[in-house]
Amino acid sequence: MNKSYALSQLNKMVRDAIDMQLPDEYWVEAELSECREHNGHCYLELIEKDEHTNTPVARASAKCWRQTWLMVKPYFERTTGEPLRTGMKVLLKVYAQFHEAFGFSWIVTDIDPNYTLGDMARKRLEIIRQLKEEGVFDLQRELHIPLFAKRIAVISAEHAAGYGDFCRQLEDNEYGFRFEVTLFPAIMQGEQVEQSIIAALERIYALNTSFDVVVIIRGGGATADLSGFDTLALAENVAQFPLPVITGIGHERDESILDMVAHTRVKTPTAAAALLIDHLRQVLERINSAQQRISTAIFQRIANQKMRLTNLQTLLPALVQRNLAEARHRIEMLEVLLKSHDPQRLLSRGYSITLLNGRAVRDPQQLKAGDVLETRVEKGTIKSTVL
Template sequence: MAKHYSLLELNRLVREAIEDSLPMEYWVEAELSECRESRGHCYMELIQKDEQSATPIAKASAKCWANKWLTIRPYFERTTGQNLHAGMKVLLQVYPQFHEAYGFSWIVSDIDPTYTLGDMARKRQEIINTLKAEGVFDLQKELKFPMFCQRIAVISSETAAGYGDFCNQLADNPYGFKFETQLFPAIMQGEGVEESIINALEHIYNGQYFDCVVIIRGGGGTADLSGFDTLALAENVANFPIPIITGIGHDRDESVLDMVSHTRVKTPTAAASLLIDHLKSVLDALNDAQNRITYSTQQKLSTLNTQLSTLSETIPRLFSLVRTRQEAKLESFYTRIPMLLERRLTSENHRLQLIGEQLKGFDPTLLLARGYSITLHNGKTVRDPQQLQPGDEIETRLEKGIIKSIIA
């Protein structure tokens, strides 16, 4: 009869074989399909996909015990600006472990953050290239802040300390400017960032009019910023019709969201300062315009007053000159009046003499003296014999007398 083993014995053989054949630590590239913490330990599910079909071709479990995880995690998050999450590609240093009761797993002794940074940079560059190819990468930069940018839509977590800091900074500005803010709550860390912010943007677009949008995330950790490096969110922000300010609150390389927004600042309070400074620049410009208008008006008034003063001094002199000329003309006219009257009287007397001579030629007595006679009927001159009727009495005047006759 063949020798048989208990399960424990067989598993011990497997463990010994693995420990003998794989005594070293190995660096392995993999994608995280799951990552969770429990009692200070980190449990991961590793996967490798076919590059063409994205079909899983290898799977394995991995564990990072608390004594290592407490050191690895902070360093990884500080370096990458993110925490480990599903879908992330990682480079792990592992060694094999087979436990008789719990089976096989890879034990993680280190994680290289530079590998993950390279993969993140590659994905981010792919998104950037896509946005540029679509022609939307710089659309936000072409927008201008309204002159009076005071109605602000805020996308943030309602409980985030950064949101309160932002509102307090606006309210307590040293110039007394008044701002109206409305919060559109959104998830700003972990899963759901992309969908939550896109939904908030849709509510802003479909709601009342705002001068700009501020996306702030102050108060949270610097890890897990992958939600701000997605194509869908970047496209929504790039195509938004009013300026968007991002104050996500991290010092690492810009996220894609920062790149496509109108203006990127580091913190929520910096976003508030930007809005205050913008309004202050508008106020300064208005004051400068007012001062220039006042100065220009004063200069114009001064010039007009000078002209008026000069004119007031000139008018009496001109008036005196005109009066002197007119008086001279009047005096000359008065001097000439008697002479003109004498000439006119002489001319009229001569004309009257001529008329008198002409009238003498029409004197009837002169005509009678020349041998002419005048026949009258009822006191009127008879010019046509047809005017007379038989029995009419006519009167003929001669130089020496009058002859009366009866028409037969």
């Protein structure tokens, strides 16, 4: 009969073999298929995929115990600007551990954030390249914020401190501007960010004629959890949205892809509110300037007309006198001309005028017997009848 072993004995043999054959620590590249914290420890599921088919070719569990995790986690997040999350590629320093009761696991002693940064940068560059190839990367910059942008669609977590700050900033502006703010609630942290914001954009699109601009703001969440703003689908939706999109998602690191494709990027929700207030202030200044120019032009025209009237008042008497003198002269000339054509002057010189029915007779052939003629001379009139 073959010798049998208790399971604990067999597992101990496995542990001893692993301890003997894998006594060192190793750097391993892997993708996270699961990442969760419990009681201060971090539990990871590692996966390797075929680069051509994306099919898993290896899997393993890993653990980072509390004492190590308290040091590794903040350094990783501070360096990468991201928390460990599903889908992230990581470079882990591990050693092998086999426990008789809990089985095999890799124990994490360190994580290299620079490896993950490189992979994140590669993914970001790939998304940016694809957006540019699609011709949508700069579409938002071709839009213009309307002159009187007062109807604001806001995408934010409903009870976020940043949303409250944004609304208070708009309401308490020193110019007394009144804005109409409509909130479209969305999840602004974690793995659901992309789909939640896209869903909010779709609701706004259905009512896009009701708004002048869209503001995407985030405040009060973990500053490290910004991975949801670096996705292709979200960038495509924002880049092609028909209204100008302003982002204020509250972080100091390099721009997210969402920031890059937006019409305008500011750092915080209050800065987004200040931007909208300043936009209206500039419009008001333009209106006031135009009003001033119009008033100045009107006053100048009135002044010019007054000056013309004053000049006319001064020149009018002289012009009237000159016109009267010219009129008198014309009248005198006409009188002379009239006198020169007066028939009485001809009669006084011995001429006479023979009339028939009040019209001068120029041709005796026109007369017939019985016509009564009237001949005017200087001293009187002679009547005669044609025989």
